[in-house]
Amino acid sequence: PQEINVKLELSKMSTLEKVLKRGELRVGFESGYVPFEMTNKKGNFIGFDIDMAKEMAKAMGVKFVPVNTAWDGIIPALLSDKFDIIMSGMTVTQERNLKIGFADPYIVVGQTILLNPKLEGTITSYKDLNDPKYTVTSKLGTTGEQAVKRYIPKCNYKSFENETEAVLEVINGKADAYVYDLPNCVYFKAEYGDKVIFLDKPFTFEPLAWAINKGDPDFMNWLNNFLRQVKNDGRYERMYNKWILH
Numbered sequence: 001p002q003e004i005n006v007k008l009e010l011s012k013m014s015t016l017e018k019v020l021k022r023g024e025l026r027v028g029f030e031s032g033y034v035p036f037e038m039t040n041k042k043g044n045f046i047g048f049d050i051d052m053a054k055e056m057a058k059a060m061g062v063k064f065v066p067v068n069t070a071w072d073g074i075i076p077a078l079l080s081d082k083f084d085i086i087m088s089g090m091t092v093t094q095e096r097n098l099k100i101g102f103a104d105p106y107i108v109v110g111q112t113i114l115l116n117p118k119l120e121g122t123i124t125s126y127k128d129l130n131d132p133k134y135t136v137t138s139k140l141g142t143t144g145e146q147a148v149k150r151y152i153p154k155c156n157y158k159s160f161e162n163e164t165e166a167v168l169e170v171i172n173g174k175a176d177a178y179v180y181d182l183p184n185c186v187y188f189k190a191e192y193g194d195k196v197i198f199l200d201k202p203f204t205f206e207p208l209a210w211a212i213n214k215g216d217p218d219f220m221n222w223l224n225n226f227l228r229q230v231k232n233d234g235r236y237e238r239m240y241n242k243w244i245l246h
């Protein structure tokens, strides 16, 4: 009974209190989604989300603990307390929002397209790709994949476990187009130059937000106030200018 009471007390506690008690903010993300989270040559995690997470931990006065987690298991990992928050460029979708809570969006993006150069002029919008003769790539379990299935249902869709592989498939000519979040395509375009054609007009509306377990208004309140503060005191702008190419 005593153990059960302790468990009950813990489960009633806000994640915020647990983080403060532990002295650590455990942040879940999946590295590889440039420029939000990636691994540098030294093996350190860097990017827009990582800098924001460090800023957040600093504001709480706790240590930042990165938890790199495969995308397809990231929501179950949050639900089973492997970390305190997802900061991983996650789009707020109504389906995900049934399981987890989202803070206010920290950036709004949409799906864009990187094409193999041989299709320059032939394909000018996602609608032109809606034909079984075109192979389109994106990443497993993402809104990129959902957008292809919903808006380009007739194409030959090929799913990848990481973004770089999916874009390389287009560069090496095995696929025709890569569909993904705007800032990621901007980054790949800058990296690969003339090897890809960039259709940069987003065809979906996607707010990205930090996700936490449901039923935790204290943590949610802290996050939204923190976000408003960084967005207006220059910190957001500094991080944005450092990482998001424009």
Ligand code: ARG
Pocket: 029, 030, 031, 032, 033, 037, 071, 088, 089, 090, 091, 092, 141, 142, 143, 144, 181, 208
């Ligand atoms: N915004 C997209 C989604 O929510 C892609 C995010 C991918 N993030 C990552 N760290 N791999 O589905």
